[in-house]
Amino acid sequence: xxxxxxxxxxxxxxxxxxxxxxxxxxxxxxxxxxxxxxxxxxxxxxxxxxxxxxxxxxxxxxxxxxxxxxxxxxxxxxxxxxxxxxxxxxxxxxxxxxxxxxxxxxxxxxxxxxxxxxxxxxxxxxxxxxxxxxxxxxxxxxxxxxxxxxxxxxxxxxxxxxxxxxxxxxxxxxxxxxxxxxxxxxxxxxxxxxxxxxxxxxxxxxxxxxxxxxxxxxxxxxxxxxxxxxxxxxx
Amino acid sequence: xxxxxxxxxxxxxxxxxxxxxxxxxxxxxxxxxxxxxxxxxxxxxxxxxxxxxxxxxxxxxxxxxxxxxxxxxxxxxxxxxxxxxxxxxxxxxxxxxxxxxxxxxxxxxxxxxxxxxxxxxxxxxxxxxxxxxxxxxxxxxxxxxxxxxxxxxxxxxxxxxxxxxxxxxxxxxxxxxxxxxxxxxxxxxxxxxxxxxxxxxxxxxxxxxxxxxxxxxxxxxxxxxxxxxxxxxxx
Amino acid sequence: xxxxxxxxxxxxxxxxxxxxxxxxxxxxxxxxxxxxxxxxxxxxxxxxxxxxxxxxxxxxxxxxxxxxxxxxxxxxxxxxxxxxxxxxxxxxxxxxxxxxxxxxxxxxxxxxxxxxxxxxxxxxxxxxxxxxxxxxxxxxxxxxxxxxxxxxxxxxxxxxxxxxxxxxxxxxxxxxxxxxxxxxxxxxxxxxxxxxxxxxxxxxxxxxxxxxxxxxxxxxxxxxxxxxxxxxxxx
Amino acid sequence: xxxxxxxxxxxxxxxxxxxxxxxxxxxxxxxxxxxxxxxxxxxxxxxxxxxxxxxxxxxxxxxxxxxxxxxxxxxxxxxxxxxxxxxxxxxxxxxxxxxxxxxxxxxxxxxxxxxxxxxxxxxxxxxxxxxxxxxxxxxxxxxxxxxxxxxxxxxxxxxxxxxxxxxxxxxxxxxxxxxxxxxxxxxxxxxxxxxxxxxxxxxxxxxxxxxxxxxxxxxxxxxxxxxxxxxxxxx
Numbered sequence: 036x037x038x039x040x041x042x043x044x045x046x047x048x049x050x051x052x053x054x055x056x057x058x059x060x061x062x063x064x065x066x067x068x069x070x071x072x073x074x075x076x077x078x079x080x081x082x083x084x085x086x087x088x089x090x091x092x093x094x095x096x097x098x099x100x101x102x103x104x105x106x107x108x109x110x111x112x113x114x115x116x117x118x119x120x121x122x123x124x125x126x127x128x129x130x131x132x133x134x135x136x137x138x139x140x141x142x143x144x145x146x147x148x149x150x151x152x153x154x155x156x157x158x159x160x161x162x163x164x165x166x167x168x169x170x171x172x173x174x175x176x177x178x179x180x181x182x183x184x185x186x187x188x189x190x191x192x193x194x195x196x197x198x199x200x201x202x203x204x205x206x207x208x209x210x211x212x213x214x215x216x217x218x219x220x221x222x223x224x225x226x227x228x229x230x231x232x233x234x235x236x237x238x239x240x241x242x243x244x245x246x247x248x249x250x251x252x253x254x255x256x257x258x259x260x261x262x263x264x265x266x267x268x269x270x
Numbered sequence: 271x272x273x274x275x276x277x278x279x280x281x282x283x284x285x286x287x288x289x290x291x292x293x294x295x296x297x298x299x300x301x302x303x304x305x306x307x308x309x310x311x312x313x314x315x316x317x318x319x320x321x322x323x324x325x326x327x328x329x330x331x332x333x334x335x336x337x338x339x340x341x342x343x344x345x346x347x348x349x350x351x352x353x354x355x356x357x358x359x360x361x362x363x364x365x366x367x368x369x370x371x372x373x374x375x376x377x378x379x380x381x382x383x384x385x386x387x388x389x390x391x392x393x394x395x396x397x398x399x400x401x402x403x404x405x406x407x408x409x410x411x412x413x414x415x416x417x418x419x420x421x422x423x424x425x426x427x428x429x430x431x432x433x434x435x436x437x438x439x440x441x442x443x444x445x446x447x448x449x450x451x452x453x454x455x456x457x458x459x460x461x462x463x464x465x466x467x468x469x470x471x472x473x474x475x476x477x478x479x480x481x482x483x484x485x486x487x488x489x490x491x492x493x494x495x496x497x498x499x500x501x502x503x504x505x
Numbered sequence: 506x507x508x509x510x511x512x513x514x515x516x517x518x519x520x521x522x523x524x525x526x527x528x529x530x531x532x533x534x535x536x537x538x539x540x541x542x543x544x545x546x547x548x549x550x551x552x553x554x555x556x557x558x559x560x561x562x563x564x565x566x567x568x569x570x571x572x573x574x575x576x577x578x579x580x581x582x583x584x585x586x587x588x589x590x591x592x593x594x595x596x597x598x599x600x601x602x603x604x605x606x607x608x609x610x611x612x613x614x615x616x617x618x619x620x621x622x623x624x625x626x627x628x629x630x631x632x633x634x635x636x637x638x639x640x641x642x643x644x645x646x647x648x649x650x651x652x653x654x655x656x657x658x659x660x661x662x663x664x665x666x667x668x669x670x671x672x673x674x675x676x677x678x679x680x681x682x683x684x685x686x687x688x689x690x691x692x693x694x695x696x697x698x699x700x701x702x703x704x705x706x707x708x709x710x711x712x713x714x715x716x717x718x719x720x721x722x723x724x725x726x727x728x729x730x731x732x733x734x735x736x737x738x739x740x
Numbered sequence: 741x742x743x744x745x746x747x748x749x750x751x752x753x754x755x756x757x758x759x760x761x762x763x764x765x766x767x768x769x770x771x772x773x774x775x776x777x778x779x780x781x782x783x784x785x786x787x788x789x790x791x792x793x794x795x796x797x798x799x800x801x802x803x804x805x806x807x808x809x810x811x812x813x814x815x816x817x818x819x820x821x822x823x824x825x826x827x828x829x830x831x832x833x834x835x836x837x838x839x840x841x842x843x844x845x846x847x848x849x850x851x852x853x854x855x856x857x858x859x860x861x862x863x864x865x866x867x868x869x870x871x872x873x874x875x876x877x878x879x880x881x882x883x884x885x886x887x888x889x890x891x892x893x894x895x896x897x898x899x900x901x902x903x904x905x906x907x908x909x910x911x912x913x914x915x916x917x918x919x920x921x922x923x924x925x926x927x928x929x930x931x932x933x934x935x936x937x938x939x940x941x942x943x944x945x946x947x948x949x950x951x952x953x954x955x956x957x958x959x960x961x962x963x964x965x966x967x968x969x970x971x972x973x974x975x
Contacts, residue, residue, distance in 0.1 A: 062465060063458060065390070083503070113495065113503045135390045137465065141472035144387040145481060152849040154914045155770070155840045172487040179491050208484045209389045223768055230767060230842065236476060237846035241941060246850060249913045252877040256884050260818065268788070268818045297700060298693055300625070318738070348730065348738045370625045372700065376707035379622040380716060407722040414726050443719045444624045471711055532935060533928055535860070553973070583965065583973045605860045607935065611942035614857040615951060642957040649961050678954045679859045706946055 037075055044070055044079040045095040051130070051218035052081045052090060058226050060136040061087075067112040070130045070218050071122045076100055080118060082109035113180060120184025121214065125191075125198045128214040130221035138232035139211035142166060146207050149231060151248045152238045156231040157257035158268075159224055161200035163248065164231075165190045169207045187212065200258070203228045272310055279305055279314040280330040286365070286453035287316045287325060293461050295371040296322075302347040305365045305453050306357045311335055315353060317344035348415060355419025356449065360426075360433045363449040365456035373467035374446035377401060381442050384466060386483045387473045391466040392492035393503075394459055396435035398483065399466075400425045404442045422447065435493070438463045507545055514540055514549040515565040521600070521688035522551050522560060528696050530606040531557075537582040540600045540688050541592045546570055550588060552579035583650060590654025591684065595661075595668040598684040600691035608702035609681035612636060616677050619701060621718045622708045626701040627727035628738075629694055631670035633718065634701075635660045639677045657682065670728070673698045742780055749775055749784040750800040756835070756923035757786045757795060763931050765841040766792075772817040775835045775923050776827045781805055785823060787814035818885060825889025826919065830896075830903040833919040835926035843937035844916035847871060851912050854936060856953045857943045861936040862962035863973075864929055866905035868953065869936075870895045874912045892917065905963070908933045 051068040055061040064087065069080035078098045085094055096111040098104050102119035104111065118131045142149050142164075149164040151157055167190045174182040187204050190196070202224045203213035213224035239246055248254075260268040286303040290296040299322065304315035313333045320329055331346040333339050337354035339346060353366045377384050377399075384399040386392055402425045409417040422439050425431070437459045438448035448459035473481055483489075495503040521538040525531040534557065539550035548568045555564055566581040568574050572589035574581060582588075588601045612619050612634075619634040621627055637660045644652040657674050660666070672694045673683035683694035708716055718724075730738040756773040760766040769792065774785035783803045790799055801816040803809050807824035809816060817823075823836045847854050847869075854869040856862055872895045879887040892909050895901070907929045908918035918929035943951055953959075965973040 062461060137469050138472065140388060140390055141469050141476055144469060144473040144484075145476035147476055152913075153845060155845055169485065170488065172485070175487055175491045179495070208387075208488055226767060234842050234846050234849065236472060237843065237941060238849040240475065240945065241846055241850035241852055249849075250874065250877070252880055253875065253913055256880045260884070297696060372704050373707065375623060375625055376704050376711055379704060379708040379719075380711035382711055404720065405723065407720070410722055410726045414730070443622075443723055471707060475710065532931060607939050608942065610858060610860055611939050611946055614939060614943040614954075615946035617946055639955065640958065642955070645957055645961045649965070678857075678958055706942060710945065 040072065040075050041077065041079070041097060042092070044072055044075070044077065045092040045097070047218050048079045048081065048095045049090055049092040051132070051222050053087060054222050055132070055134055055225070056087050058222070060134045060225055060229055062135075065135040066133060067114055067118075068130065068132050068218060068221065069112075069115070069118045071100070072129070073100070078102060078115075078118065078122065080115055081112045083112050085109065114183075116178065116180035117184040117187075117212070120181055121187065121212070124184075124188045125214065127199050127216065128202075129216050130218040131212060131214045132218075132221045132225040133210070133212050134225055134229075135210045136225065136229035136232075138236065139205055139229045140209075141236070142232050143205035143207060143210050149205065149228070149235055150246075151254055152231075152235050152246065153249060154253065154257040155227070155234065157249065157254045158261050159227040160203060160231070161258040161262075162196065162254065164201060164203050164205060164228060165194060165196060166205045167207050183209070200262075275307065275310050276312065276314070276332060277327070279307055279310070279312065280327040280332070282453050283314045283316065283330045284325055284327040286367070286457050288322060289457050290367070290369055290460070291322050293457070295369045295460055295464055297370075300370040301368060302349055302353075303365065303367045303453060303456065304347075304350070304353045306335070307364070308335070313337065313350075313353065313357065315350055316347045318347050320344070349418075351413065351415035352419040352422075352447070355416055356422060356447070359419075359423045360449065362434050362451065363437075364451050365453040366447060366449045367453075367456045367460040368445070368447050369460055369464075370445045371460065371464035371467075373471065374440055374464045375444075376471070377467050378440035378442060378445050384440065384463070384470055385481075386489055387466075387470050387481065388484060389488065389492040390462070390469065392484065392489045393496050394462040395438060395466070396489065396493040396497075397431070399436060399438050399440060399446075399463060400429060400431060401440045402442050418444070435497075510542065510545050511547065511549070511567060512562070514542055514545070514547065515562040515567070517688050518549045518551065518565045519560055519562040521602070521692050523557060524692050525602070525604055525695070526557050528692070530604045530695055530699055532605075535605040536603060537584055537588075538600065538602050538688060538691065539582075539585070539588045541570070542599070543570070548572060548585075548588065548592065550585055551582045553582050555579065584653075586648065586650035587654040587657075587682070590651055591657060591682070594654075594658045595684065597669050597686065598672075599686050600688040601682060601684045602688075602691045602695040603680070603682050604695055604699075605680045606695065606699035606702075608706065609675055609699045610679075611706070612702050613675035613677060613680050619675065619698070619705055620716075621724055622701075622705050622716065623719055624723065624727040625697070625704065627719065627724045628731050629697040630673060630701070631728040631732075632666070632724065634671060634673050634675060634681075634698060635664060635666060636675045637677050653679070670732075745777065745780050746782065746784070746802060747797070749777055749780070749782065750797040750802070752923050753784045753786065753800045754795055754797040756837070756927050758792060759927050760837070760839055760930070761792050763927070765839045765930055765934055767840075770840040771838060772819055772823075773835065773837050773923060773926065774817075774820070774823045776805070777834070778805070783807060783820075783823065783827065785820055786817045788817050790814065819888075821883065821885035822889040822892075822917070825886055826892060826917070829889075829893045830919065832904050832921065833907075834921050835923040836917060836919045837923075837926045837930040838915070838917050839930055839934075840915045841930065841934035841937075843941065844910055844934045845914075846941070847937050848910035848912060848915050854910065854933070854940050855951075856959055857936075857940050857951065858954060859958065859962040860932070860939065862954065862959045863966050864932040865908060865936070866959065866963040866967075867901070869906060869908050869910060869916075869933060870899060870901060871910045872912050888914070905967075 067081040167186045215221035302316040450456035537551040637656045685691035772786040872891045920926035
C-alpha cells in the first residue's frame, strides 16, 4: 500500500468527520464519513465510538474495497457495511456521509421523499430526494447494515434515479445518507439535504397542503447550470 | 467519608451541570444534575440558585442517600427530593438530569409521550418516553418535589416500563428528567431526549397525523445493537 | 445629582442592553433597556440608533422621572415615552426591557395572550402573559409611544392583572415588554417570555388544539415557591 | 477609473458579503452582494465560486454599469445579470443582496407574499414583500438571470409597489433579493426579510388561518417614524 496516500486519505476523512458537528448536523457521535480510493484499493472510515474531540487522523480505519479490515486498528463505524454496498453499486461515488441531522431524519421518520420545492434543492439534487421503504424483519435479521445499503440501491434502481444526479437519500425510519465524488462534495450535500428538508417543511406549513414541486424546466435550469459540461455557475 | 472520592464526585457533578447550557438545554439556572455513589453513601447535587458561570466543584452539595444534608454547605437544588425518590426506586440509576429543554417541555405541556418514530430514538430509548399524569392538588400540598418523583415511579410501574431501557420521562405540565449509570450517560440521554422530541414534532407536521412508531423489530435492532451483552455499536 | 450613582446606573443599563443580543433576543438595534432610580430621581435608557458594538456606558441617556432629558446627551431610545408611562403606573417596577424577540412578537402579531402551559412559565409569570388591544388611529396620532404605554396599563387594569406577578406583556401587532425590580430581573423575564412563547407554540402544534393551561394549584405552587415570603426555590 | 474609489468599493463589497454567513443567512457559497457607484461608473460584485473564508477585497469583480467585465478578473457571481436589471430599473438602489436564507426561501417556494403582520416588518418594509410569478420556460431559455431581474421589475410595476419603500422581494421557487441605498442597508434588509418571514410563519401557526395584516395606520406610523423627512426613530 501507498503509505503516503493512506496518510492523506486519513487526514481527509478525519477533517470531513469533524466538519459535521461544526455544521450543526451531528450531536454526540451520530455520524460518519468514509472515502474510497479505487486506485489505492482502500476505503477509509471513521472509527466506532470515538468522541469528536478525540478524533485524529491516525485513528481513522482502513479497509479493502470489500470492507475487510487491515489488522491492528480501531473498530470501524458500525455503518461500514452500508457504505461498502453503496460504493459497490454506485461506481462514481468516492465519498459517503451519514448523519442523524434533524430535518432529514424527520422526513425519514415520516416516510416521505423530500420534494424539490425550489432552486436551493435543484442546485444540488436533480429531483426529489427519495425515501426508501422500511426494511423487513427478515432483512434486519440477515444483516442490518448491509441490507440498509441494499434498500437504498433498490430505491434508486426501481425508480430509475441516477445517484450521481441525486446524491442523497433518506432511509425510512432512520436518516440520511449523502455522497459525492469527494468528501467535500459529500459533506456539502449532507448540509444541503438537511437545509432543503427544513425549508420543505416550512414551505408546506405556509402552503396549506397545496404545494407542487417546481416545474421541470426550472429544475433543469438550476441543476444544469451547476453540473455537467454546460455548467457555468460557481466554476 | 472518603474525602478523595467526594472531591471526585463534586468535580463530576459540576462538569455535568456545566455541560447542560453548553448543549443548549438550559437557560438561566434551569437545570440540575446529581450523582449517587452507593459505596460512598452519598448523593452529590447542584446547589440552588447559583449561576452557571459561578459554578465550581466546591459549591456542589453532598447529602446522604436519604437526601439529608451534611452541615456547612450551600442549599441543594430544590429538586433534590425528586432525585432521591428516583434513586430509591431505580436502583441501577447512578445519575439524574433535570432540564427545561424546550422540545421535551413542549411534550410535557401537551401531556404526551414521545413516540419512538425512528432509530435515533431507538438507539437510546427502548420505546416511547412516557409522560406522567398531572399531580393532584393534594399531592402538591403534601410535598411537591417528592410527589414529582413518585408520579414518575407510578408511570413506570403502571405501564411496566424498565427505567434502565427507557432512561427518561416527561412530567406532565413540567418537563424532562433523564438518567443513567453515570453522569455522562444521563447528560447524553437529556440531549437525545430533547433532540428526538423536536424530530417527533417535525415528523408529525410532515405526516398529517397518520404516523406510527417504528416497527418493533427495528426498535429491537437499534436498541440491542447498542445495549446489553450483544451490543456491537460504538463499543 | 449623585454623579457616582449615575455612573453606576449607566454601567448597569449598558450591560443590560448588551445582554439582549447575547441572549439571541435582539438583532440589529431592535431593543432597549431602561432603569429607574427613584431616589436619584432619574431614568437611564439606551440611546437611539447606536449599534450594539459601539455601545458604551457613557453613551447611556439620563432623564428625570418624567422622561425629560438633561442637556448635552445623545437622543434617547424612541420608546422612552412608553417606559415613562410604565414607571409612573407600575411603582414597584425599576427596570424595563423591550425587544422584538421572535416568538413573543409572533404572539403579539397573532393578537394572543401567551397561556401558562407549564411550570417554566409559572416560575416567572403568575398566569397568562396578556396581549393588549390594537392601538386606534387616534391614539397613534396623539402620541404613539406614550399611548403604547397606556394600552399596556389598560390591559393590566381592565383584567386586574398584578404587574409584579405578571412582569411582561405583548403589545398587539408590535412585541414584548418585560420588567422587574432591577435590570437583571427584567432581562431574565424577557428571556423567559420568549422561551415560553416558543414552547407554547410547540405545545399547541403537539396538541391539535385541545390544550388547557396548567391547573391553578400547579401554577400557584411554582409561582410561590420562587416568589414572596414563602419562597424556597433558588434562594 | 478612480482607483482609490474602486479599492474602497471592493473593501465594502467584501465586508458586506462576509456579513451574510455571520448573520446566519448564507450557507456554503449561497449568496452575493453588489454595490453600484453611478459616479464611478461601476458595479462591484462577489466573484463566482469563491468560498467565504477565502474571500478578500482584491477578489471582488468590477464591471461597468451594463455589467460588462473589465479584463483580468475572476468570474463574477452568476447572478450579476439580475443585479444589473435591478440597478437599471430601480435608480435609487445602490446595493443589492441575494441569499437563500431559509424563511424567505420558504415563502418563495410556497409562492406567497410575506404579509406585514407587525411593526418589525413595518419598520423596514412599507407593506407586504411581494412574491414574483414563476418564470416561464421561454424566459428561462432566453436568459435566466436577466429574466429573473425582469420578473422582479414586473412585480413591482404591475402592483405599483415603490422599491424604495419595499426594499425586497422573493422570487417564486427561488429566494429573496433585497436592496438599499448602500450595502449596510441592503444587508440589514436581508436580515429583516428573513426574520419577518420566520415570524410570519409562526404568527400564522398561532392564528389558525384568520390573521390579517396590521392596519394601515400602524404600518404608516412605524414606516414613517423611521423613513423620510419626518423620521425621528434611530436617527
